[in-house]
Amino acid sequence: MGVLVTQVFNGLSVGSILLLAALGLALTFGQMGVINMAHGEFIMAGAYTAFVTNQILGSAGLSLVLSLPIAFLVAGLLGVLLEVTLLRRMYHRPLDTLLVTFGVALVLQQLARDVFGTAGVDVPAPAWLSGPVEVLGFAFPKTRLFILALAIAAFAALAAGLRFTSLGRRIRATVQNRPLAESAGISTRSTDRLTFFIGSGLAGVAGVALTLMGSISPNLGTGYIINAFLVVVVGGVGQIKGAVIAAFVLGIVSAWVEYTTTASIAQVIVFALIVAFLQVRPQGIYALKTRSLA
């Protein structure tokens, strides 16, 4: 029983990090079709934003709260820069966006190495997040609970934004039928740019959350990007709630497999499970229903 509770909590914790990393991708990959390999580097940029904010302010608590919006802005602006300079001309070649953004990722990583050094740096966690919360004899670390809450809050905000705001309606319209949205007077160009801003900004938030998990280094993003993409693949590109289910299921499954085997075998088993799952549902959990053949 004790093992079950800790493993499920571990899984939820892994899942919440995956969800934070994948939410932005669900928007940019799921909705726009751009395979943004630099998303991991936007996460890294968010983490270093938290580091710099902390260096300037000094106070750990204030800097954590402040760095969340700042990192959103920094990563979001990086995303807009990428969209305006390169991706804008590539929407009809979605596979090629992967390679272009991989180049961006290489450059950003090397830039971070040259600016911050190859060694990892630590961002101190605020005092109110240190130590565990005791419930029924189980100890849950507060940092992990905070990340879980942050992931759920980010998802709720994004889902509400897509459903109730006018920008959200424009995004959904553009995704579902671009020519029709255009003829209805929606500027799909500015909608694309804003969607990319929000998706990339979410990566920045994920980066801030990751500073609570340990030290950060220039290749922080590479560790998360593949799994985040797998979350979107399993979740399906139709709706972002697919990403939520996929993130937590993948988190719990991989925590469990890792507990019963080893971390290196677990990665292979999870991969095999995903390929097997795609045999049953090639489009992921939620698929956008269309009449197209592809």
Place this chain on the structure above:
Amino acid sequence: MSTLLKSRWAVLAGFAIAALLLFVVAPAALSPFRLDLLGKYLCYAMVAVGIGLAWGRGGMLTLGQGVFFGIGAYLMAMHLKLADAGPGGTPDFMALISSDGVPGWWEPFRSGIVTIIAILVLPALVAGLLGLATFRRRVKGAYFAILSQALAAAFAILLIGNPTSTGGSTGLNNFRGFFGFNLYDPVNRQMLFFIASGVLLAMVALARQLMLSRYGELLVACRDAEERVRFLGYDPANVKTVAYMIAAFMAGIAGALFVPIVGIVSPNDVGIVPSIGFLIGVAIGGRTTLLGPVLGAIAVAWAGTTLSETIPSGWTYLQGFLFMLVIAFLPGGLASLGGAWSGLRTRLRKPPPPSPTPVDPAELTGVNV
């Protein structure tokens, strides 16, 4: 140029020139160290031939070629380590970290024949399984790219996580012999270079035959209009899987030759970054052409070594910018510049046609090189 490719004498002359360059000029002009480096580039070029087939002609973005390269490389490395240790012996690195002896699954690779068969079969088998699993269920192209990449990540993690049997992050190195030949002898190293050259030429010939065959036409058709191919009664899944398997087969052989030539294989040669790195040369050279991937891969590998020797971080920046600029602004690679040039020349020579610029069908299918 496409007529040049099809005329038998021109092709034979092309191969003769390439053979002359590789077998006579290169050994005479290059120092043994540079010849070894060129041999390494030839291995990358072999991977590029396969990628050109799967990605350029078949439209499958394979980001996991490092896995097949790695399977070939590690199989060969295991055999060489076992052969160095002598019959019944334990390789040196294994004896250092654990006293368990040789793992059971290593034992078959004491035999050179078994190793060679495994190198030829295993990569294609893995590719066949993944290919059928994704293409049969019509998993989207982007999903396939991500899955192949995840496979590369999982493979690298698996190698690093089992240091007692794979050497962990250091990998396998320090080989003394290659099927009975001393690897420290310059004559044998030159022989390895000749083997790599011969294999590369054979692969280019195979790729050319495939491109000109009915199968090659079908592959291009699958890339450009998969649904139409399906409506015509073909199964695109089989067509694509075969191309993917051939690419894996070539990468496996390249890996197996890479090990004795370079003398080390580690997870750094097979993970995500090297797997995507294989693609940049193909993209620069022209992904849909026959020779573009080969020349591109050799040029990029050469530029990488030269630049890394002078400015270490410069290569990462250059690689990044190459990916951005070539893929975004020159998707046809340098080969498309040649096509644009000859197109311009013919247009200048002839009066402009009355109808809108006719599209050369050879240019669309990319048969010209």
